[in-house]
Amino acid sequence: MRVALFVTCLIDLMRPNAGFAALHLLQQAGCEVVVPEQQTCCGQPAYNNGDADSARAIARQVIEYLEGFSHVVIPSGSCAGMLVHHYPRLFEDDPTWRQRAEHLAGRCHELCQFLVDIVGVTDFNAHYSGKVAYHDSCSARREMHVYEQPRVLLARVAGLTQVEPGDSEQCCGFGGTFSIKFEDISTAIVDKKVENICQTGADTLVAGDLGCLLNIGGRLSRQRKSVKAFHIAELLAGMTEQAVFPVDKK
Amino acid sequence: MKSTSAQFNTNVRRALHDVTLQQALLRVGPGFVDHRRQALAVLPDAENLRIRAREIKERALASLDHYLLEFEKNVQANGGQVHWAQTAEQANAICVELCKQARARSVIKGKTMVGEEVGLNDALEAAGLETIETDLGEYIIQLAKEPPSHIIAPAIHKTRKQIVDLFDRFHDRSLYPGHLESVADIVNEARAVMRSKYLAADVGITGANFLIAETGTTVLVTNEGNGDLCSSLPDTHIIIAGIEKVLPTLNDAAVLLRLLARNATGQDITSYTSFFTGARRADDSDGPNNFHIVLVDNGRSDMLNSEYRDMLRCIRCGACMNHCPVYGAVGGHAYGWVYPGPMGSVLTPLMNGLAQSSALPNASTLCGRCEEVCPMSIPLPQLLRQLRNDGHKQQLDSWSARSTLALWAWLARRPKLYRSATSLSLLVLRLFGRADGRLRHLPMISGWMASRDLPTPKSSFMQQWKQHQGDADD
Amino acid sequence: MTDARANILARLQQGRRKPIPEEVVNAKITSSDASIEQFIRGLEKVSGTYETVTTAQQITGAIEAYLKQVSASNLLVVAPAITKAGLLVNSSLPLQPAPTRGNEENAVTLAYAGIAETGSLVMLSSADTPVTTNFLPDNFICVLKTKNIVNDMESLWARLQSEQGTMPRCVNIITGPSRTADVEQTIQMGAHGPRRVHVILWNELG
Numbered sequence: 001m002r003v004a005l006f007v008t009c010l011i012d013l014m015r016p017n018a019g020f021a022a023l024h025l026l027q028q029a030g031c032e033v034v035v036p037e038q039q040t041c042c043g044q045p046a047y048n049n050g051d052a053d054s055a056r057a058i059a060r061q062v063i064e065y066l067e068g069f070s071h072v073v074i075p076s077g078s079c080a081g082m083l084v085h086h087y088p089r090l091f092e093d094d095p096t097w098r099q100r101a102e103h104l105a106g107r108c109h110e111l112c113q114f115l116v117d118i119v120g121v122t123d124f125n126a127h128y129s130g131k132v133a134y135h136d137s138c139s140a141r142r143e144m145h146v147y148e149q150p151r152v153l154l155a156r157v158a159g160l161t162q163v164e165p166g167d168s169e170q171c172c173g174f175g176g177t178f179s180i181k182f183e184d185i186s187t188a189i190v191d192k193k194v195e196n197i198c199q200t201g202a203d204t205l206v207a208g209d210l211g212c213l214l215n216i217g218g219r220l221s222r223q224r225k226s227v228k229a230f231h232i233a234e235l236l237a238g239m240t241e242q243a244v245f246p247v248d249k250k
Numbered sequence: 251m252k253s254t255s256a257q258f259n260t261n262v263r264r265a266l267h268d269v270t271l272q273q274a275l276l277r278v279g280p281g282f283v284d285h286r287r288q289a290l291a292v293l294p295d296a297e298n299l300r301i302r303a304r305e306i307k308e309r310a311l312a313s314l315d316h317y318l319l320e321f322e323k324n325v326q327a328n329g330g331q332v333h334w335a336q337t338a339e340q341a342n343a344i345c346v347e348l349c350k351q352a353r354a355r356s357v358i359k360g361k362t363m364v365g366e367e368v369g370l371n372d373a374l375e376a377a378g379l380e381t382i383e384t385d386l387g388e389y390i391i392q393l394a395k396e397p398p399s400h401i402i403a404p405a406i407h408k409t410r411k412q413i414v415d416l417f418d419r420f421h422d423r424s425l426y427p428g429h430l431e432s433v434a435d436i437v438n439e440a441r442a443v444m445r446s447k448y449l450a451a452d453v454g455i456t457g458a459n460f461l462i463a464e465t466g467t468t469v470l471v472t473n474e475g476n477g478d479l480c481s482s483l484p485d486t487h488i489i490i491a492g493i494e495k496v497l498p499t500l501n502d503a504a505v506l507l508r509l510l511a512r513n514a515t516g517q518d519i520t521s522y523t524s525f526f527t528g529a530r531r532a533d534d535s536d537g538p539n540n541f542h543i544v545l546v547d548n549g550r551s552d553m554l555n556s557e558y559r560d561m562l563r564c565i566r567c568g569a570c571m572n573h574c575p576v577y578g579a580v581g582g583h584a585y586g587w588v589y590p591g592p593m594g595s596v597l598t599p600l601m602n603g604l605a606q607s608s609a610l611p612n613a614s615t616l617c618g619r620c621e622e623v624c625p626m627s628i629p630l631p632q633l634l635r636q637l638r639n640d641g642h643k644q645q646l647d648s649w650s651a652r653s654t655l656a657l658w659a660w661l662a663r664r665p666k667l668y669r670s671a672t673s674l675s676l677l678v679l680r681l682f683g684r685a686d687g688r689l690r691h692l693p694m695i696s697g698w699m700a701s702r703d704l705p706t707p708k709s710s711f712m713q714q715w716k717q718h719q720g721d722a723d724d
Numbered sequence: 725m726t727d728a729r730a731n732i733l734a735r736l737q738q739g740r741r742k743p744i745p746e747e748v749v750n751a752k753i754t755s756s757d758a759s760i761e762q763f764i765r766g767l768e769k770v771s772g773t774y775e776t777v778t779t780a781q782q783i784t785g786a787i788e789a790y791l792k793q794v795s796a797s798n799l800l801v802v803a804p805a806i807t808k809a810g811l812l813v814n815s816s817l818p819l820q821p822a823p824t825r826g827n828e829e830n831a832v833t834l835a836y837a838g839i840a841e842t843g844s845l846v847m848l849s850s851a852d853t854p855v856t857t858n859f860l861p862d863n864f865i866c867v868l869k870t871k872n873i874v875n876d877m878e879s880l881w882a883r884l885q886s887e888q889g890t891m892p893r894c895v896n897i898i899t900g901p902s903r904t905a906d907v908e909q910t911i912q913m914g915a916h917g918p919r920r921v922h923v924i925l926w927n928e929l930g
Binding site: 274277280281305308309311312313314315318319328334335336340384385386387390403404405406408409410413433434436437438440441444445448449465467473474475476478479481482483493498500501503504507515517518519520521522523524525526527528529530531533534535536537545547551552554555559 | 728729731732733735736737738739740741742743744746766769770822823826827841842844849850851854855856858859860876877878881890891892893894895896897898899900901902903904905906907908909910912914915916917918
Binding site for chain 2: 007009011012013014015016019020035037038039040041043045046047048049050051052054055057058061089138139142143167169170171173174175176178179180181182183184185186187188189190192214215218219221222242244245246
């Protein structure tokens with residue numbers, strides 16, 4: 001199976017290790033993985049900040065360079081949601097491009113979804129000793145309906161205990177540029193999230209979206225909480241030498 | 251009511267530092283969210299009901315003029331009168347005029363969000379009418395001279411202590427010598443104070459949850475029973491309602507009523523669900539002789555003809571705000587007007603103009619929980635995005651935000667330049683970062699850095715990938 | 725304001741869409757049945773109380789006993805419908821014909837129907853059942869014939885249509901006592917309307 005890996009701009013810039021982990025998992029699952037060279041960003045910042053024209057221009061490029069692949073895998077619910085749900089919406093008045101966008105949408109998958117639902121591989125012989133809280137990103141959960149898959153995958157990791165933080169349906173307060181424009185609201189929201197995670201006694205935070213991970217992990221780091229943050233791909237691929245943020249030894 | 255939506259950021263700072271407000275907001279979760287979840291969990295076929303509810307409202311909106319005319323005809327046939335108001339000013343003028351016709355001195359009001367929207371209390375008081383809100387929450391904020399902070403629980407931001415202070419200040423302690431402590435004390439005193447007002451009032455004004463075209467009936471739900479006293483004791487009953495409230499049939503209302511209370515408070519049905527059809531009949535021994543309905547447009551017909559049409563399905567249950575992380579952090583007053591939360595962030599710009607409320611649609615993480623819980627399946631995040639598009643077109647966003655975004659979008663379409671920009675960004679991160687790999691300050695994104703760290707990666711994925719490919723090729 | 729009417733209607737006409745056929749949306753969704761048990765479950769869920777009786781004589785006794793239990797006053801406002809139904813005829817209680825003056829503690833009236841789905845009482849406005857009786861007293865006592873319990877609100881409208889043909893001025897669907905949660909989200913009974921709702925379920929068939 002030949003698949004394209006859409007790395008996402010945040011992983012590219014802030015956490016390359018998660019991209020390589022995703023790549024590794026896909027190869028382990030027996031896929032031939034291609035990393036399209038033209039990829040930059042899916043266009044969400046423009047789309048969510050009212051600049052639909054720029055978002056459309058970016059979307060056209062993405063649609064074009066992802067056209068030849070039978071599957072596109074994205075280690076982010078938010079970027080997957082953009083390609084799957086919002087690209088077709090961007091071309092509501094343009095039947096040709098709308099069709100192309102819909103064709104792409106049908107072939108795009110969030111990473112965990114792809115592994116569990118499409119290739120059906122759930123065990124990657126991973127080992128991780130720790131108490132892990134998985135955070136659902138809003139777009140993964142609500143737009144992509146990813147909920148069971150990451151939990152199924154984590155259940156197969158030896159030595160790992162899963163804990164469910166309270167109020168897990170609630171957003172972490174990231175919201176892309178929202179977290180910069182309305183930093184005090186965003187902080188108030190992420191503080192509740194941090195509190196709920198810490199209450200579980202988890203030593204590790206795992207998420208499928210780097211935005212949430214940087215937000216919650218960044219807040220944990222600022223508060224010097226000893227909770228390690230990883231992208232779920234890193235945990236499954238056993239690439240956990242270094243957490244996203246340094247954690248002080250207790 | 252004067253809007254302070256333009257000062258959103260100031261409002262937010264005040265809200266975040268308001269200790270009593272923050273305590274009050276903690277009650278939204280157990281009070282509304284948990285109750286709603288429990289109520290819907292045992293409702294058979296809830297999802298199907300939701301689809302049906304949406305269809306009913308769509309059917310009404312598809313022929314709104316037709317159903318309003320049918321409604322009007324049936325109200326008139328039952329001895330009532332229908333008045334039409336295009337604007338808030340017209341709505342207020344009609345109500346004041348009707349009070350004058352009734353030679354009224356005092357008016358009792360049931361909670362009406364349209365009344366809040368048009369600023370009815372101010373207009374009535376300016377006309378010299380003693381105006382008393384009877385919903386306990388509305389009464390409390392009327393004493394405090396504040397707008398509602400929630401559409402279902404207007405005084406949710408007030409603590410018991412604050413309410414006792416208000417009652418001590420405004421209630422005649424020679425008549426009501428009570429020393430108030432418990433919730434029961436407060437409610438009982440309000441009941442006693444209000445009872446005399448009810449019996450003396452000349453006009454009762456209420457809102458309406460639904461208008462029924464086939465019978466000319468208006469539907470009102472309350473838990474306190476205050477709306478029923480407003481509608482049955484005074485000789486004149488005025489109902490003020492938005493034009494989108496009309497439904498074709500009584501059976502349509504039955505379907506929507508199954509959703510309204512469950513989504514609002516988690517009740518199966520409110521204590522009182524009342525259906526008013528016209529004026530007192532010849533052989534009735536009580537009820538108003540004068541029955542008026544004021545239909546308010548105030549921007550709704552514009553919405554019907556725009557991409558915001560879906561918003562007209564809103565039945566004002568408040569579920570969107572109860573589940574909104576932003577509302578949960580800052581409460582209702584920060585939004586600056588009468589409608590808070592996600593529905594308010596759509597309605598306020600549409601009714602007051604986007605220019606003075608452009609922060610509202612932006613102050614959302616677009617997490618989608620509002621759409622998920624909305625009984626009428628209103629695509630609130632999409633409507634918020636649409637308002638952002640409008641704001642961008644009208645250049646309401648800041649110059650710096652626009653130019654940063656434009657530069658980034660330009661780069662995103664040029665992979666090679668984009669890679670150079672990535673390398674430069676990483677250089678900056680490392681320059682400001684600390685030896686332990688933690689970044690604590692960065693002037694360009696001070697908002698983020700105020701409360702969160704960033705990691706300082708050495709190179710990007712694409713750089714490493716290219717290197718890796720190169721090695722593989724050798 | 726006729727201009728306003730014409731202007732609004734003109735704009736709404738512009739916003740017309742293809743009419744959605746009625747049958748698409750009118751299918752009924754309900755799972756309850758018209759049983760007394762279902763009605764009682766609903767009533768108790770909202771802190772309503774009830775007593776089941778089979779004869780008119782028992783009703784008098786039930787009301788007298790209830791008032792002794794909850795009220796310092798034994799004055800009872802009585803809706804004409806109760807008297808006309810031959811109820812409370814030989815009661816020893818001081819009775820006062822409705823409508824109330826606004827400060828009496830107790831009142832009794834007759835329900836048009838009950839709704840099983842929610843445990844609700846359905847009250848129609850009329851000279852025999854004045855609306856204010858439902859809202860002004862502290863203790864609201866309501867006689868409901870069990871044969872008048874309908875399944876749901878849709879069944880109520882159907883019955884009203886076939887029996888009366890038109891809507892009365894007011895239909896009050898009452899589900900438990902008056903309540904408020906406006907002070908610190910704490911539920912408190914008796915905000916403006918009755919603090920207690922007591923239903924006399926009259927099963928004439930015994």
